[in-house]
Amino acid sequence: MCLGQIGNLLPHVALSANLAQHLMPAWGMSAAEGGLLASGYAFGYMLAVPVLTTLTDRIDARLVLLCGSIVSGLATIAFGLFAVGFWSGVVIWSLAGLGFAGAYMPGLKALTDRLPAGNTSRAVTLYTSSFSLGVGLSFLVAQLVAEHWGWRAAFVVTGIGPAVMAVVCLAMEERRSEHKPGRLLNFKPVFANREALGYIFGYGAHCFELYGVRTWLVGFWAYVTAHQGAPSWMSPVVVSVVFAVISMPASILGNEAALKFGRHRAITAVMIASASVAVLIGLNVAAPAWVVALLLLAYGLTVPADSGALTAGMSAAATREHRGATLALHSTVGFGLSAAGAWGTGVALDVAGGPQSAAGWMLVFIVLAGGIAMGPLALLWSRAGETKSAIAAK
Template identity: 65%
Template sequence: MLPHVVVPSILAAFLIPEWHLSGAQAGLLAGSGAAGYMLTVPVLATLTDRIDARRILIAGSALSALGTLLFGLFATGLWSGALFNAMAGMGFAGAYMPGLKALTDRLAPGDSSRAITLYTSSFSFGVGLSFLVSQLVAEAWGWRSAFFVTAAGPLIMFAVCLLLRPVKPAPAPGRLLDFAPVLQNRNAMGFVLGYGAHCFELYGIRTWIVAFWTFVAARSSDASILTPIVVSVVFSVLAMPASILGNEFALRFGRHRAISAVMLASATVALLIGMLADKSPWLLLPLVLVYAITVPADSGALTSGMSMAADPSYRGATMAMHSTVGFSLSAFGAWAVGVALDAAGGPQNSSAWMAAFSVLAAGILLGPVALYWSRRETQ
């Protein structure tokens, strides 16, 4: 996870001014990693139904490191940066869902909800570490050094993968990219589409949280300790306990009901932040911290719900659909927020942040709609 948000981490302070990027272009650059992921994950995740996911995890980790290094060495503008970031995203496609499949293939029989939630919530801890390391290294040694340092993360994962015991999956029926059984599983597809809404909001705010808090801090003289580094790291790290607690909440009160409640709360908080974007950071900070909890609180419950609703013979294909939809909307979320900022006057304008957070709220509100649709279809 170490290179995962290195591009969003350095956008506001380095890449936007140096490469003269608009909001939409910055969103496109940040979203290119998710786009590369989305293009590759259908094949790689589906392959895990046929070969040991560990082998894909090894190749994906190597490609992730390579794309990260190439960005640091050769990126000179929007298109070269997007190319190398997409390459890193393709490598991550061989790491995240295949990593989850490698985990579930090695779990003892029984309810895997908590184990899957721990895995997905660890994603957020990795994002927080990525925000922290990327910004500290970029400020100390320049933005290119951030890519060189963070590329070490997937190389360590490469070595760890070699220590995993081999597992041979059961023979999978059907063709390699046969998604018809997945699309026909309405219960699983409800979680998949809900995950798409979640990813739209999550990646949208992760791409722009540093730029937003840069705007907030610049308007106040008493926010010296509330730097963009501190806020972005805390925002990301809070996601891990939030995701675990969200899944426990779902187990206790019902998965559909709990996820929908979290999504509605998240949309409400997003709109409040947008309305108060030009106010004191001490007023905004509690809202941002609440948002740091509501945004990821549905993640573990959505992913574990998808895994448990999937046909065991098509679990890899279902995970592929889950990731394809999720990361497609991740890329769209990063870009859509940038477009909203441009349309409303740019990131130095408080009304632009109202527009940006309204886009995030609108995206997450589609989640309860998807869950209601799937529940109606399965009743």
Template identity: 60%
Template sequence: MLPHVVVPSILAAFLIPEWHLTGAEAGLLAGAGAAGYMLTVPFLAALTDRIDARKILIAGSALNALGTLLFGVFASGLWSGVLFNAIVGVGFAGAYMPGLKALTDRLEPGDSSRAVTLYTSSFSLGVGLSFLVSQLVAESWGWRSAFLVTAVGPVLMLLVCLLLPAVEPKPAQGRLLDFAPVFRNKTAMGFVLGYGAHCFELYGSRTWLVAFWTFVVLRHGEASIFAPIVVSVVFSLLAMPASIVGNELALKFGRHRAITTVMLSSAVVALLIGLFADNSPRLLLVLLLVYALTVPADSGALTSGMTMSAGPRYRGATMAMHSTVGFSLSALGAWGIGIALDLAGGPLNPSAWTAAFSVLALGILLGPVALFWSRAKVPQV
């Protein structure tokens, strides 16, 4: 996870001014990683139904490190940055969901819910470290060094893979990219579509968090305001306990009810941040801390719900669909927020941030709609 948010971390302070990027171009650059992920994860995750996911995890980690190094050494503008960030995304497609499949293949069935939630919530711990390391390194030694240093993370993952015991997956039926059984599983698809709404909000907020807090600091100029690096790291680290607690609430009160409540709450908080974008930074900090809890609180419950409702022989394919939908909307979230900022006057305009957080709120509200659809009974004719 160490290279995962290097681009969003350095976007406002380094890449936008150096490469003269508009909001839409910056969103395109940040979303290229999610786009590369989305284009390749259907094949790579589905392949884990046929071969040991550890093998794909090794290849994905190596490519993740390579793309990060290429960005740090050769990126010189928007399109070269898009290309190298997309390569990073392809590598991550071979690491994240195949890593989850490698985990679940080595667990007893009763262990899956909490184990999957711990895995997905550790994603946020990795994001927090990525924010912290990349910003500290970029400020000390330049933004290219941030990529060179964080590329060490996927290399270390290669060593971890060697410690995993080998397993052979159960033989899969049908063609490799046959997702018809996944589409027919309405329960699983409800969680998949809900995850898409979650990813739209999550990646949109993470991509533009540093830029938003930079706007707040510049707008008010108070020395007592926390620096963007502190806010971004805390925002990410709070996600891990929030995701774990969210899954526990789902186990206690019902998965659909808990997820829907979290999503509605998150939409309200996003709207409040947008409405008060030009108000007291202390109020905004409180709202952001609450938002840091609501945004990820549904993640573990959605992913564990997907894995438990997936057919055993099509779990890899279901994970592939889960990630494809999720990261497609991640790329759209990063880009869409950039477009909203441009249309509403740019990232130095308070009304632009009102528009941006309104878009995030609308995106997450699609989640409860998907969950309601997945539970609706088809009338008998």
């Protein structure tokens, strides 16, 4: 499943990897338009995931995963072949996000349905943390292919990746649903689960930050290279791949810290640290390239370190009969705020002077810091609810 997910993620940042250097100049887009184009993926995901993930409470998640993987791959290839401007790009890239909505959380459901009873925290964390490895590979392939054969070829090549998950699905044993749920989009039991909601809203803050920085990471480092003279080996390709790949061990270690020190405490500490590092980057965008690189390395560790713990916490808090609906709301909130992160940071970049302005990039990282700072508040809110329930029970 982890290998299949890496294949499914090959298209994931193909657009972000080519946005600032290829698509924005080619189509004459502003940073706000570029951010909105990138957010189309998350928007398509957000619209489809409530139906597709809750559907896994009715049918085998493997079937949803198979169809979603195929749509994601075909739409990515279509972007490379047929996108000719902002509007056609938004429509096709949103379809790719719609396909991924049938791939990521339904994939998690297909996995957890086949795990033995007991603590699934490490298995869930391994699956979610392999997301980062897939994103790193996506950054690498999309940029290298674009450098040699153009950005259109980058989308065509990365669009082949989801075929790996299709093969995994075909090899997976069939499993019938054990439950007979009522209405398809019944989120009432999920909204009644305050513990799960805390993790869901915290995940939304995490996604705002993560998608925002991934959308502009290549463009930001291109700015640093042009203005601070980074060495040739410290290219946007290297920086973006390292930033993504180190997310995998960071996410695993973050979950281990959650198991040892308490989930809420560990996640809150990581989020505060991440907001602090984002502010430091914003205040040092004009510093020497090696200083910015070290700060980005630290940011690459803090941004994903709460991801596995948040998703594992949500999965553990979800009732078994409503797990699909809980996963659906988790993804809807997460990718809805991902879209907001991509577009909001683009607007901030435009407002403060554009991609060639130090003030623009400073505001981008301040916005990211503000977004992740909302996470601890969500966890505090959910814990307050647990305390009230415990007092009422006594």
